[in-house]
Amino acid sequence: MELSSTAHVILGMLRNEERSGYEIKQAVDGSTRFFWAASYGQIYPQLKQLSKLGLIEGTEAPRGGRKRTVYRLTPAGRAELRRWLADPAETFELRDEGLLKLFFSGAGTPGDAAGSVADKRRYHADKLDRLREIEPAVKALGDPYPYMVLSHGIEYSEWMIAWCERVEHDLAGAGRGGRRAA
Secondary structure (H helix, E strand, O other): OOOOOOHHHHHOOOOOOOEEEHHHHHHOOOHHHHHOOOOOHHHHHHHHHHHHHEEEEEOOOOOOOOOOEEEEOOHHHHHHHHHHHHHOOOOOOOOHHHHHHHHHHHOOHHHHHHHHHHHHHHHHHHHHHHHHHHHHHOOOOOOOHHHHHHHHHHHHHHHHHHHHHHHHHHHHHHOOOOOOOO
């Protein structure tokens, strides 16, 4: 069966506990979104498909007068998650609009490249701060794999900040570091 990446994110998020669609999205936003995001518009249709396929089961569990369905993995869903984990990864793609803009900066004004790199540095500094904030909670999980991924994000962000600083220095030294108009 051919499932989307979002479907596998959902199966993974249900591996240890029941969750509603909202709770899955919250879990994604606090963990995998740093390297693999999923929107409500992706999650809810996938929940329906996974349910139809018998990989998850939903139970009505209203809370505070609101309709709410919590989902859990079925044995078939757990088997699919294990099958997917055993298969080699196919996607190691990096999509970075900041790098794309830097690549084409020769077509812009002198400050465009410096502005793109400065934006990228700030983004990674903010991301590093968020990752450091969640680090104690991830360490406390007792599961080493989320922490391995978190340490990747921390080290990658630290490297990216240092790279941006070197490029900003190079651009300033080459006379191409002028600021772009706000």
